[in-house]
Amino acid sequence: xxxxxxxxxxxxxxxxxxxxxxxxxxxxxxxxxxxxxxxxxxxxxxxxxxxxxxxxxxxxxxxxxxxxxxxxxxxxxxxxxxxxxxxxxxxxxxxxxxxxxxxxxxxxxxxxxxxxxxxxxxxxxxxxxxxxxxxxxxxxxxxxxxxxxxxxxxxxxxxxxxxxxxxxxxxxxxxxxxxxxxxxxxxxxxxxxxxxxxxxxxxxxxxx
Numbered sequence: 001x002x003x004x005x006x007x008x009x010x011x012x013x014x015x016x017x018x019x020x021x022x023x024x025x026x027x028x029x030x031x032x033x034x035x036x037x038x039x040x041x042x043x044x045x046x047x048x049x050x051x052x053x054x055x056x057x058x059x060x061x062x063x064x065x066x067x068x069x070x071x072x073x074x075x076x077x078x079x080x081x082x083x084x085x086x087x088x089x090x091x092x093x094x095x096x097x098x099x100x101x102x103x104x105x106x107x108x109x110x111x112x113x114x115x116x117x118x119x120x121x122x123x124x125x126x127x128x129x130x131x132x133x134x135x136x137x138x139x140x141x142x143x144x145x146x147x148x149x150x151x152x153x154x155x156x157x158x159x160x161x162x163x164x165x166x167x168x169x170x171x172x173x174x175x176x177x178x179x180x181x182x183x184x185x186x187x188x189x190x191x192x193x194x195x196x197x198x199x200x201x202x203x204x205x206x207x208x
Contacts, residue, residue, distance in 0.1 A: 033173065038197040041131055041165065041175075044123040048085065061097075074100045085121035089132065092117040109146040109154075116141060118163050132166040139163065139177055155183040155190060 033041065063077030076098040082090045095114030102108070117135035124130055139161030146154040159179045166172045179194035184204060193202045 033175070033197055035199065036127065038175075038199055040125040040127040040129075042196055044125045044131060045133075048091065048121070048123055070102075071104055072100050072102045074098075082119065085118075085123060087124075087130075088122045089118070089120035091121045092119055092135070092138075106149040107147065110143070112141070112143040114141050115139070116161070129167055134164045136162045136164045136174055151188050152183055155181065157181040159194075 061077040061079035061081070063075065065073060065075040067073050076096070078096040080092075080094040082092045084090055093114055093116060095112070097110065097112045097114075099108065099110035115138045117138040118133035119135070121133045122130055123133065139159060141157070141159050143157045144154070145152065145156075157180065159177055162174060162176045164172065164174045175197040177194075177196055179192065179196060179201065181190050181192050183190055189204050189206055191202075191204045195201065
């Protein structure tokens with residue numbers, strides 16, 4: 001169930017990054033990337049984030065997992081680690097994750113607070129190029145979510161921060177990120193709002 005929550009959150013972030021390129025976003029003043037370039041970069045960032053999330057709790061995390069008398073499993077971990085990027089560089093992850101899961105009730109909840117700092121992290125973009133990313137200073141991601149047998153029952157996610165990018169000879173810039181995602185009450189839809197690299201996002205998507 002905990003992994004299902006992570007997958008749902010990843011889908012929300014994927015939808016947010018896709019929204020920057022499909023004509024629903026609008027350019028802001030001084031945007032250093034074209035709409036297509038920003039979309040390609042955002043998808044590369046999503047892929048990197050999804051790969052990290054699929055790895056579960058980061059290596060070296062300190063904390064514990066307990067099974068309570070009622071059968072509920074609780075967990076709390078803190079971490080400050082660095083993960084490799086492909087083909088080069090690293091991304092620093094510092095924060096905490098906690099939550100609980102009740103297998104019998106098919107219910108779970110999770111809270112995640114992590115600072116993501118790219119450290120010369122080179123990522124492949126689906127337009128054939130590569131971007132080298134450095135935190136400026138970092139991106140703070142905060143997630144609170146809950147799920148039951150029928151799917152998500154609550155979700156609030158924010159992603160705020162900035163990074164610099166380099167691409168090719170002399171091509172570089174700075175991107176700010178300010179995104180929020182909230183479950184629409186009574187549905188399995190999520191409203192996305194905010195900005196990514198100067199492009200405005202405001203739409204509702206299916207959570208999964």
